Amino acid sequence: MAAFVESGIYLKFGDKPRTKCRPLLWPVLVYRVLYPEVRRPQLNLFQRAVFGLIRARTTRVEAIAELTGLHPSLIKLILAQGENNDWLVPEVHALTEKGLRLLDDEEDELSNLKSGYLLQDAITGQLWPRMVGQLNEMEARDPAAQDPEFMAERKTGKFIRPFVLRCRKRELPLVDNQSLMAAYRDYREDFRFSQQLGLAGQLPPQIRLQGVQRLDDTPWAARALIWITANEEGAELWSVKDPFDLRDEAWWLQEPLKQIVEQDAKLLGRLASLVGQPQSASQSVEEWLASLQKQTDLQVLIEYPWVERQPDIKRYLAALLAREEKLLQGDCGEHELAAAMMECQKLLEVVMQWLIRAYPAEVGQLPKQKRHDAGLNQRILSALEIPAFTEEVIGLLAGQKLNQVIQACSSPSSSLKALLFAAAMGAFGMPQHPLKQLSARDLQLQTLLELADLRNQSSHGQSRFTGRPITQLTTQMAQDGIQYALSFTARFKEWM
Known part of the structure; x- marks a missing residue:
């Protein structure tokens, strides 16, 4: 086993990207190796x-x-x-x-062996799929500084201060033959892909085991300079540039960066400025919507990091935030307002579905109803002793058919009111249930039920022929609904 210990060694490989970017110092362990020199294939x-x-x-x-x-x-x-x-x-x-x-591709690879270096990620323990012939060290302005600065350009005299990724001083696995071969194969495939000559699937499945040899029994610690840019084309917010300039992205660092950002608020703050929302006037509708989605993803990461543990809730929460942003930018047509009310209810429904699955009810204890009995429903709801179930809330929920509530306990795809009733059933005899811990002021369930009715009214055709008053949605109503749905969801973050 090996451990990462700060050594004051800083490595630089490729050039700074010609776009807005932020530098990081990534912790690595350096091994000296003997490996076959990858050559450009002669056949296209x-x-x-x-x-x-x-x-x-x-x-x-x-x-x-x-x-x-x-x-x-x-x-x-x-x-x-x-x-x-x-x-x-x-x-x-x-x-x-x-x-x-x-x-x-049966050239004698052993005749082309060269000495070089292989890097092991000190955060994930994985080998980087790159091998280099020499190491280029950077000299820190103040070697004793906790956040070192480096000369960016000698002509201008500008310095850069990369963000230092803190590394837990845990033991890392030593390099074995299997991981060594896998790293070399990935390196070779990326090299040949960069030449745009053939596909990886046409390469031999493996190289000779003795073709790569580790020369060091013990590696030494260093930090490699990494550049992060906004991801303009992919689904992620940021792109880790390949420090060796072999590919556009360091694909092996994308997922580790995402996990680190979710746990490091300071790093998130450093990278957040890279993800801006361009003016829609200079974009097509598709481009604007894509930038809006990325802005929403960043907002979720900053304001609702806990929702990462519940991907389904995260998806609907992000959709609601995107809808809110469109309203704030003036897209307040009738269909947009109706869609906003629908997104509110969808998020609330998914939260109820999560409660039902996380705290299942004992439906066998419920009495059988041959016909609807609102009085029995009221007694059941009162017996649950849920603080937020006021007399008014119980009266509104009692109108639900009990057989639909029971069905929602096993297949939570009913209406919002039936889902709330079913979620409440899981609190019976469970003092630690979230609904038992949250007050009436916390949840404001009357607002939830009014929101459900408002959405139902707005989702159906309305005219004077129905004999009912026409519900005219306003921007303020939609914004209030969005804020309530977001606040209601956040009340459960401690249990997610």
Whole structure:
């Protein structure tokens, strides 16, 4: 086992991205290794396809064209090149020994061994899929500083102060043959992908075990400079740039960064400024909606970090925040207001569904009802002794059919009122149930029930033909509903 201990060694590999970015110092352990030098393949994708068919004894140009979709003239050019390079025998009906070795990628890799360095992530314990021939150290302005500064550009005299990821001084696994081989394979595939020559699936499944050798029994600790940018194309908020400039992103660091940000408010504050919302006037509707979604994701991460533990609730909470942002930006049409009321109810319903699953009810203790009995329902609800169940709330809930409530206890897909009734049933005999711990002022269930009625009214066609008063939704009503649904959900964060 190995442990990370601050050493004052700082490593830099690639250049700073030419876009808005933030620097991090990522803790690593450095191993010295002996590995085969990855070389650019001499065959491109089309050559591999044609030579592969010739090896399989398909030699006619017409047959190769039919199987590959390549134009016969291109195939003839590839065959001529192959014969000139001594990869194909005369009359191009077979591969030469040189051609076979080239196609099968069976060069003697051991003859190209070089000494270099391999990095182990001191946070995850995983090996980075990169191998480098030399280490480029950065000199800190003040080696004793807890947050070191480094010269960014000698011409301008500017300094950078990267965010230092704190590393728990826990023991990390030593590098074994299996992880070493996996790291090299990933490195080789990324290298060849960067050359845009062939696909990873065409590479040999493994290299010789003795092809990579660890030269150090004990690694040494260092910190590598990493650059973070906004993720303009993917689903994530941020992109970790590949410090070795082999690929655009350091794909192996994306998930660790996400987990670290969720637990480190200071890092979140440092990276939040990268995720801005451009002016919609300079964007298409699709681009604006995408930027709005990313802004919402950031808001969830900052204001509601606890909801990460409940992905279903997070999804509906994020949708409601996006709806709120659209209202704030003036998109307050009739359909938007109705959609906002629907999003409010959906979030409240999912919270009830979570309560039902987390605290299941003993439905076998409920009496059987052949027909609706509001008086019996009132007695059941009163017996639960839930602080937020005032007489008014109990009176409104008692109108639910008990058989629908019982069904909601096992299949929570009913109306919001039936779900609230079913969730309350799980509190029977459970003093630690959330509904037993929260006060009437905390939950304001009368507002929840009014919101359910308002949404139901607004979701149906309304006209003077119904004989009922028409409910006209306003922006203020929608915003009040959103704030209530968000506040209600947050009341349960201690139990999620």
